[in-house]
Amino acid sequence: xxxKRAYNYLEIKPATNVFFNILFIFLSLLAIIPFIFVIIxxxxxxxxxxxxxxxxxxxxxxxxxxxxMLTNGSAIMKxxxxxxxxxxxxxIVGLVVTAMYAYVLSRKTYPYRKFFTMAAxxxxxxxxxxxxxxxxxxxxxxxxxxxxxxIWPAAISSLNIFILKSFFxxxxxxxxxxxxxxxxxxxxxxFFSIVIPISTPGIATIALFLTLGYWNNWFNAMLYIxxxxxxxxxxxxxxxxxxxxxxxxxxxxxxxxxxxxRETPSSAIQMVVVIISVLPIACTYPFFQRYFVGGLSxxxxxx
Amino acid sequence: xxxxxxxxxxxxLTVLAIPGLIWFIVFCYLPMIGIIxxxxxxxxxxxxxxxxxxxxxxxxxxxxxxxxxxxxxxxxRNTLGYNxxxxxxxxxxxxxxxxxxxxxxxxxxxxxxxxxxxFPYFLSWVIVSYFVxxxxxxxxxxxxxxxxxxxxxxxxxxSSTKQWPFLLVFLSCWKNMGYNIVMYLAAIIGIDxxxxxxxxxxxxxxxxxxxxxxxxxxxxxxxxLVLLSLGTIFCSDFGLFYQVPMNSGALYDxxxxxxxxxxxxxxxxxxxxxxxxxxxxxxxxxxxxxxxANFVISKxxxxxxxx
Numbered sequence: 001x002x003x004k005r006a007y008n009y010l011e012i013k014p015a016t017n018v019f020f021n022i023l024f025i026f027l028s029l030l031a032i033i034p035f036i037f038v039i040i041x042x043x044x045x046x047x048x049x050x051x052x053x054x055x056x057x058x059x060x061x062x063x064x065x066x067x068x069m070l071t072n073g074s075a076i077m078k079x080x081x082x083x084x085x086x087x088x089x090x091x092i093v094g095l096v097v098t099a100m101y102a103y104v105l106s107r108k109t110y111p112y113r114k115f116f117t118m119a120a121x122x123x124x125x126x127x128x129x130x131x132x133x134x135x136x137x138x139x140x141x142x143x144x145x146x147x148x149x150x151i152w153p154a155a156i157s158s159l160n161i162f163i164l165k166s167f168f169x170x171x172x173x174x175x176x177x178x179x180x181x182x183x184x185x186x187x188x189x190x191f192f193s194i195v196i197p198i199s200t201p202g203i204a205t206i207a208l209f210l211t212l213g214y215w216n217n218w219f220n221a222m223l224y225i226x227x228x229x230x231x232x233x234x235x236x237x238x239x240x241x242x243x244x245x246x247x248x249x250x251x252x253x254x255x256x257x258x259x260x261x262r263e264t265p266s267s268a269i270q271m272v273v274v275i276i277s278v279l280p281i282a283c284t285y286p287f288f289q290r291y292f293v294g295g296l297s298x299x300x301x302x303x
Numbered sequence: 304x305x306x307x308x309x310x311x312x313x314x315x316l317t318v319l320a321i322p323g324l325i326w327f328i329v330f331c332y333l334p335m336i337g338i339i340x341x342x343x344x345x346x347x348x349x350x351x352x353x354x355x356x357x358x359x360x361x362x363x364x365x366x367x368x369x370x371x372x373x374x375x376x377x378x379x380r381n382t383l384g385y386n387x388x389x390x391x392x393x394x395x396x397x398x399x400x401x402x403x404x405x406x407x408x409x410x411x412x413x414x415x416x417x418x419x420x421x422f423p424y425f426l427s428w429v430i431v432s433y434f435v436x437x438x439x440x441x442x443x444x445x446x447x448x449x450x451x452x453x454x455x456x457x458x459x460x461x462s463s464t465k466q467w468p469f470l471l472v473f474l475s476c477w478k479n480m481g482y483n484i485v486m487y488l489a490a491i492i493g494i495d496x497x498x499x500x501x502x503x504x505x506x507x508x509x510x511x512x513x514x515x516x517x518x519x520x521x522x523x524x525x526x527x528l529v530l531l532s533l534g535t536i537f538c539s540d541f542g543l544f545y546q547v548p549m550n551s552g553a554l555y556d557x558x559x560x561x562x563x564x565x566x567x568x569x570x571x572x573x574x575x576x577x578x579x580x581x582x583x584x585x586x587x588x589x590x591x592x593x594x595x596a597n598f599v600i601s602k603x604x605x606x607x608x609x610x
Contacts, residue, residue, distance in 0.1 A: 021412065025416075027400070034431075049443060104317070132337025135340075136330065136333045216425075218428075234430075274430055285425050
């Protein structure tokens with residue numbers, strides 16, 4: 001009898017449970033409905049959009065946006081390949097540099113550890129700001145309007161370094177490094193053939209952060225890129241948004257504007273581009289979401 | 304001599320850290336030198352350093368100019384206002400929802416909800432701006448369609464400032480809700496179950512358990528997270544305030560923050576001195592706030608302090 005009572009106090013009442021479930025069904029729908037809406041719009045025919053606007057229940061469905069993509073989508077495909085390229089190269093570059101730096105910080109016997117730690121801590125507290133960074137990237141590095149400007153400035157973050165450092169400290173025992181040294185392994189050999197293989201979970205976490213960061217980065221492209229051929233997907237979306245806004249304000253004024261308006265992708269096609277850039281994330285994030293919370297432990301920065 | 308020996312012994316490790324150090328020097332420390340532009344009238348002349356040396360000094364003129372108009376008041380009000388509301392909501396709501404989630408009897412459903420609610424966190428603001436457009440588009444959007452079919456007047460959302468404060472706060476909560484919930488949930492799951500069993504034996508109701516066990520156990524985490532977000536109170540999420548309202552000029556009064564001001568002054572007006580001055584102010588004030596927040600954290604809980 002007593003046990004039964006304790007059990008009741010530990011669990012919520014069935015009615016409350018139902019109420020909570022309804023609340024969370026509502027919140028979950030709130031989180032994904034905009035994306036579902038965008039998917040429906042992408043399958044909506046142009047006539048339906050003209051007639052009743054964007055709707056969850058279009059009068060007519062159509063695959064024309066997707067057909068257009070397959071036949072005339074070369075600009076979109078180019079943007080897609082730019083995004084894929086900077087994501088892959090950026091992740092590799094960022095990962096290698098982050099891992100090497102983090103490993104050095106994780107070695108307690110390394111004499112210049114304090115200096116390199118400070119070098120990474122100060123930028124977390126104080127930054128030169130956007131304009132000064134822009135001037136350095138464009139004027140000093142000469143990276144303006146090139147893929148380098150999309151890859152290098154976003155490659156390193158102090159936070160990534162410190163997360164990986166604390167991972168190295170907890171998962172690589174000092175004794176392992178010492179014994180490898182006694183067996184005659186050099187520092188680089190220890191790092192590349194012992195530390196890296198046993199630290200794959202930590203490295204995978206940082207790789208995920210970097211991949212998502214590069215895939216979703218539109219700010220650097222907006223800042224540095226003018227060349228039509230180097231526009232990543234996210235910036236491509238901004239550009240068509242701006243074009244349509246600009247053209248709609250001018251519409252009806254001249255034949256040229258009307259022609260340009262007709263040639264910019266219709267609403268349905270824009271939404272296809274949105275889907276292309278969301279789909280890779282939507283399909284994979286359920287598998288990697290736990291890394292995003294597990295990896296971010298507070299106090300990772302400290303000694 | 305001894306120093307040289309230490310250097311040579313550790314040279315292999317130093318080489319591993321050199322690429323990172325070069326990156327920090329180029330992309331973090333050189334821009335810090337660029338702060339000098341805040342005190343100069345920028346004139347382009349050759350390379351980065353030549354421009355830096357040859358531009359004439361103007362003292363604090365750039366700063367004075369920012370504060371001479373209405374701009375500074377608006378952007379500081381917006382930045383602080385949205386951040387303060389954001390801190391309150393992004394603490395209270397996720398904790399509430401995390402506690403409710405932890406009480407669900409079906410653990411599989413709890414995981415399922417978490418996954419769905421996490422989705423917006425992984426999207427960029429550009430994508431979110433399209434989501435918003437689908438609902439708020441002046442002629443095609445769903446909201447105006449509903450309003451007109453109910454006999455109301457359509458609202459031109461991208462030139463009407465009334466709705467945006469709520470919308471921006473809502474979107475910021477919406478995007479980060481899943482992340483915050485999962486973070487607090489992890490802390491709740493970490494609480495020793497025997498506390499609850501003991502309380503239940505003594506006849507404590509669920510609500511009493513929440514207020515007497517769960518919240519006190521979360522107190523430290525809450526304080527640290529709130530202080531950390533106070534540390535970035537002068538920073539704003541650029542994408543939310545620039546991209547989601549489509550950079551609409553009519554909305555500047557409610558969407559202008561320090562970050563959008565810096566960007567617009569630089570890219571649209573082209574005033575490098577004023578733009579740098581604004582971001583320098585943000586950086587300096589931000590550092591002071593951050594260091595003070597960290598000092599307070601280290602007093603409360605040494606383990607959670609950032610440095």
